[in-house]
Amino acid sequence: MIKLIGTGVWILVITLASVYFSLKMASAPKVDTEAAAREAAMEFVTGYTTTVPVISDGGVHGYLLTKLAYKANKELAAKQVVPLPQMITDELYTLLVGKKMIDVANTGSFDLDAFRGVVKEGLNRRFGADVIADVYVEQIDYITTASVQDPAPKKGVTLLKGEVPGGQQTEKSGGH
Known part of the structure; x- marks a missing residue:
C-alpha cells in the first residue's frame, strides 16, 4: 500500500x-514588428478588366481580357498624381501590346511568375518608387474576333484563372 x-x-x-x-x-x-508594420502599410487594389486587342498581320485577330489585382503601399499610392487603376491599365496596354508578353498562338510558353514580375517592375518604374508589392492574376482570357462578331459559338479560351486574396490562393491553369 x-x-x-x-x-x-x-x-x-x-x-x-x-x-x-x-x-x-x-x-x-x-x-x-517590422513585417506587421509593412503589412499594415499595404492596401489591396482591384484592377479593372482590361481588354487588349491582339494585332498581327495588319489586323485584329482577337482580344485579351485581363483582370489583375495588386497589393500596394498606401502612402506611396496616395502620393501618385495619376490614380493607381488608370496607371495600371496603361502599363498593361504597354506590356500586352507593345512587348507582347502573351503569345496567343503558343499559350504553353506563358510564364506567370515572369508576367507578374514584369508588371510589378514596370509599374514601380513608372511610379518612381516601390508602390506595388504583389500582383495577383484573377483571370486572363482570349476571345477571337469571330466570337465577338457571332457570340453564339463560344470561341474564347480561358488562358488563366486565379483567385485573389481572401485566402491568397494560387492561380490555376484554365481550360474553357
Missing part, C-alpha cells in the same frame, strides 16, 4: 515538475 502511494506521489511530482519546466522554458512567440 505504501509502495502504491509512493509511486502515485512520485508520478505526480514528475508530472508537475515537467509541466513547470516546460512552461518556464517555453519562450513567448516572437512578433516580427
Whole structure:
C-alpha cells in the first residue's frame, strides 16, 4: 500500500515538475514588428478588366481580357498624381501590346511568375518608387474576333484563372 502511494506521489511530482519546466522554458512567440508594420502599410487594389486587342498581320485577330489585382503601399499610392487603376491599365496596354508578353498562338510558353514580375517592375518604374508589392492574376482570357462578331459559338479560351486574396490562393491553369 505504501509502495502504491509512493509511486502515485512520485508520478505526480514528475508530472508537475515537467509541466513547470516546460512552461518556464517555453519562450513567448516572437512578433516580427517590422513585417506587421509593412503589412499594415499595404492596401489591396482591384484592377479593372482590361481588354487588349491582339494585332498581327495588319489586323485584329482577337482580344485579351485581363483582370489583375495588386497589393500596394498606401502612402506611396496616395502620393501618385495619376490614380493607381488608370496607371495600371496603361502599363498593361504597354506590356500586352507593345512587348507582347502573351503569345496567343503558343499559350504553353506563358510564364506567370515572369508576367507578374514584369508588371510589378514596370509599374514601380513608372511610379518612381516601390508602390506595388504583389500582383495577383484573377483571370486572363482570349476571345477571337469571330466570337465577338457571332457570340453564339463560344470561341474564347480561358488562358488563366486565379483567385485573389481572401485566402491568397494560387492561380490555376484554365481550360474553357
